[in-house]
Structures are given as C-alpha cells and as structure tokens.
Amino acid sequence: MTKPERGRSLLRFASPQHFYPLAGRLAPWFAAIAILLTAIGLWLGFFVAPTDATQGQVYRVIFIHVPAAWMSMFIYLVMAFWSAVGLVMNTRLSFVMSQALAPTGAMFCFVALWTGALWGKPTWGAYWVWDARLTSQLLLLFLYFGFIALTRAIEDPRRADRAGAIIALVGAVNVPIIYFSVQWWNTLHQGASVSLTKAPSMAATMLTGMLVMAFASWAYTLAVVFWRVRPMILERERHTEWVAAELERAGASSQAAGGRA
Amino acid sequence: MGQWESWSAFWDMGGAAFYVWGSYGLTFALIALELVLVFQRRKDTVQRLLRWRRAVGKDSVKRNGEGYTPAMESEQ
Numbered sequence: 356m357t358k359p360e361r362g363r364s365l366l367r368f369a370s371p372q373h374f375y376p377l378a379g380r381l382a383p384w385f386a387a388i389a390i391l392l393t394a395i396g397l398w399l400g401f402f403v404a405p406t407d408a409t410q411g412q413v414y415r416v417i418f419i420h421v422p423a424a425w426m427s428m429f430i431y432l433v434m435a436f437w438s439a440v441g442l443v444m445n446t447r448l449s450f451v452m453s454q455a456l457a458p459t460g461a462m463f464c465f466v467a468l469w470t471g472a473l474w475g476k477p478t479w480g481a482y483w484v485w486d487a488r489l490t491s492q493l494l495l496l497f498l499y500f501g502f503i504a505l506t507r508a509i510e511d512p513r514r515a516d517r518a519g520a521i522i523a524l525v526g527a528v529n530v531p532i533i534y535f536s537v538q539w540w541n542t543l544h545q546g547a548s549v550s551l552t553k554a555p556s557m558a559a560t561m562l563t564g565m566l567v568m569a570f571a572s573w574a575y576t577l578a579v580v581f582w583r584v585r586p587m588i589l590e591r592e593r594h595t596e597w598v599a600a601e602l603e604r605a606g607a608s609s610q611a612a613g614g615r616a
Numbered sequence: 617m618g619q620w621e622s623w624s625a626f627w628d629m630g631g632a633a634f635y636v637w638g639s640y641g642l643t644f645a646l647i648a649l650e651l652v653l654v655f656q657r658r659k660d661t662v663q664r665l666l667r668w669r670r671a672v673g674k675d676s677v678k679r680n681g682e683g684y685t686p687a688m689e690s691e692q
Contacts, residue, residue, distance in 0.1 A: 401626070402618035412630035416639045423643070462646050470639040477635055575647070583654045586661035593665055599677050602669060605662045 371448050371588045372597050378581035385578035392571035399564035407561075416474040417561070421548075422569040424467035426576060427495060428530045430460030434502070435527035438520030450516035451591060453523055454506050455584035459576050461499035468492060471544075479543055487536040488544035491529055498526035512591065 368374045400418035407414040434453040441449030471489065472482040483489065502522045509515035532539075537546045548557050549565075557565075592598045620626040629636040 402620070404619070406619060406630070411632065413632035413635050415629070415636050419639060419643050459650065462650055466643050466646060469642055473635040473639045477632055579650060579654055582658070586658045589665060590661055593668070594677060596677055598665075599669065602662060602665050606666045609659070609662065 369446060369448055371451075371592050372595070374448055375585055375588050375601070378585055382578045382581035385574045385581070389571050389574035389578055392567055392574060396564055396567035396571050399560060399567060404560045404564050405558060410478060413474060413477050414561075416470050418564050418568045420467060420470040420474060421565055422572045423463045423470065424492070425569055426572045427460055427464035427467050427492070428533060430456050430463065430576065431495060431498070431523070431530055432527060434460065435523045438523040441516060442520050442524075447591065448588075450520060451584060451587050452580075454516075454519060455580050455587055456576075457499055457503050457506075458583070459579055461496065461503065463572070463576075464492065464496045464499055468496060484543050486542040486544055487540035488533065488542045491533040491536050494529055495526075495533060498522065498529060502526070 368377055396418060400415055404415070406412060434456050437449045437453040437456070440446060441453070468489075471492075475484070476482045502519050505522060506515045506519035509518055536542060537544055549562065589598050589601065593602075627633060627637075
C-alpha cells in the first residue's frame with residue numbers, strides 16, 4: 356500500500372488505518388438510526404397497521420420476518436462482493452469486511468427461519484415443511500456456518516481469507532435460488548408481496564412498517580459490523596505504528612475506567 | 617390505542633401471542649447477545665494485543681508493517 360493520500364479521495368478509506376477511525380465514528384450514528392427506525396417501525400406495525408383480513412394478528416410477524424430474510428440474502432451477496440474484490444485486487448480490508456459481516460448475516464438468517472416457523476404453525480399447520488423456499492434458506496444458514504467455521508479454523512489468515520472467499524462466491528449462487536424459488540417451484544411459501552414491477556399486494560401501512568423495519572435492519576447491520584471489524588483490523592495490523600498508538604490509548608482508557616480483566 | 621381495545625388485547629395478539637412474541641422475543645434476544653459478544657471481543661482483543669506488545673517489546677512494530685505475519689502464539 357502506498358503512502359496515504361492527503362486528498363479527499365474516498366479510496367483512502369480502503370486503507371485499514373483510515374477505515375478504522377471512520378468505522379468507529381459512524382457506528383454510533385447508525386445505531387441511533389436503527390433504534391429510531393425500529394421504534395417507528397414497531398409503532399406502525401403494532402398500532403397503525405390493521406388486522407389482516409385472513410390471518411388476524413399473527414401476520415404481525417412479517418415486520419421482522421421479511422426484513423430479516425432480505426438482510427440474510429443481501430449480507431451474503433455483500434460478503435461475496437467483498438470476497439471477489441479481495442481475490443481480484445488483493446486488498447487487505449475486503450476479506451476482513453466479509454468476515455465481519457458473516458455472523459450478522461447468520462443471525463438474520465436464523466431469525467428468518469425461526470419467525471417463519473412460528474408463523475407457519477398457525478397459518479400452514481406446520482413449523483417446518485421441506486419446500487423450496489424453506490430448504491434453500493436453510494442451506495443459506497449452513498453456508499454462513501460453513502464460512503464462519505472455515506475462516507476461523509484455518510490459522511494462516513491469507514489461506515483462511517481465500518478459502519472463505521471461495522465459499523462466499525460459490526454459495527452466492529444460492530441467493531437467487533432462494534429469491535426466485537417461490538416462482539420456479541410450487542411452494543407452500545407465498546410469493547413475493549413486494550416487487551419492483553407490480554403494485555404491492557398489502558395494505559399501505561403494513562408495507563410502510565415493513566420497509567421502515569428493513570431500513571432499521573440495514574442501519575443495525577452497518578453499526579454492528581463496523582464495531583466488529585475494528586478489533587479485527589487491530590489484530591491484523593498489530594505490527595504497525597498506528598495500532599501500537601491505538602492500543603496504548605485503548606489500554607489507558609480501560610484502566611482509567613477500572614476495567615481490568 | 618390504535619388497533620387495540622386494551623393492553624390485554626394487545627398482549628394476547630388475537631390468540632397468537634406465543635407466535636408473535638416468540639418471534640420478537642428471540643430476535644431482540646439475539647441482537648442483544650450479538651452486541652454483548654461484539655463488545656466483549658473488542659475488550660479481549662485490546663487486552664490480548666497489549667499483553668503481546670509487552671511480551672515482544674519494541675519488535676512488535678516492524679519498519680514495514682505490511683502483509684501478514686505468523687500466528688501470535690508462535691511469536692511468544
């Protein structure tokens with residue numbers, strides 16, 4: 356890596372030294388946005404959106420189920436993107452980003468499956484069926500677990516990065532399969548309620564609540580991933596002057612706070 | 617209060633309380649757990665790297681801090 360530029364180029368944030376403080380500054384803002392949007396989304400979802408004509412109240416699971424399912428697919432695609440960037444451009448930060456995203460993606464994937472099961476029981480009569488949508492979503496969870504296990508099991512970070520990147524890229528094929536499964540196969544799971552081409556098939560307040568919750572999930576993901584990536588950067592850059600300085604500062608402030616493990 | 621006749625009607629969720637609150641409960645529990653783990657990890661990493669720096673002394677900073685180095689355990 357060349358000397359950091361003094362200019363305003365956004366590219367300088369591709370260097371760990373510049374990205375680290377930026378992530379630290381941005382994370383609390385995204386967390387605040389996430390809390391605010393969650394409050395608005397829950398209020399819309401529980402107090403403004405009407406009772407569903409056929410499902411009654413249980414449909415209110417939708418306000419986490421759909422955003423969680425979207426996030427689980429989107430995060431995997433972002434992981435695949437950073438993995439591709441890392442493999443092609445050999446940038447240090449790219450692989451770290453994809454590894455920082457994985458636990459949050461896995462969490463959302465599990466939430467989508469869990470809320471889907473709790474929604475399926477009263478509406479379909481079963482917590483689980485082996486339909487194409489549910490099965491491909493379960494496969495996504497295993498891809499997340501596989502990625503996390505593999506990148507943590509290999510000790511040489513360079514080899515771990517590459518092995519993880521290959522799982523991320525190969526597994527990304529599963530994401531369009533999940534998304535289009537309700538069209539390609541005859542699934543018990545309903546089709547998309549929201550698409551870019553058709554008017555949404557749900558009440559406006561339900562849709563708004565769901566979208567607000569989706570934006571809340573985005574903000575949460577940005578906050579928690581920025582917080583997670585920071586110690587990963589310290590670990591990898593530990594031989595540099597700036598990490599030495601940052602550690603002194605962090606160590607001094609934790610001692611001042613009385614926090615000695 | 618909007619869609620609900622009373623708070624007890626709200627908590628009952630039209631008889632679907634288990635499914636609705638089971639969904640929201642687990643989701644927020646997992647988010648809380650994730651945040652705890654993330655901050656715990658930051659604390660652990662800083663402590664461990666400080667210990668490692670004390671152990672290796674000035675050699676911890678290389679003239680050219682580029683690239684990867686072998687696992688920390690092998691350096692101690």
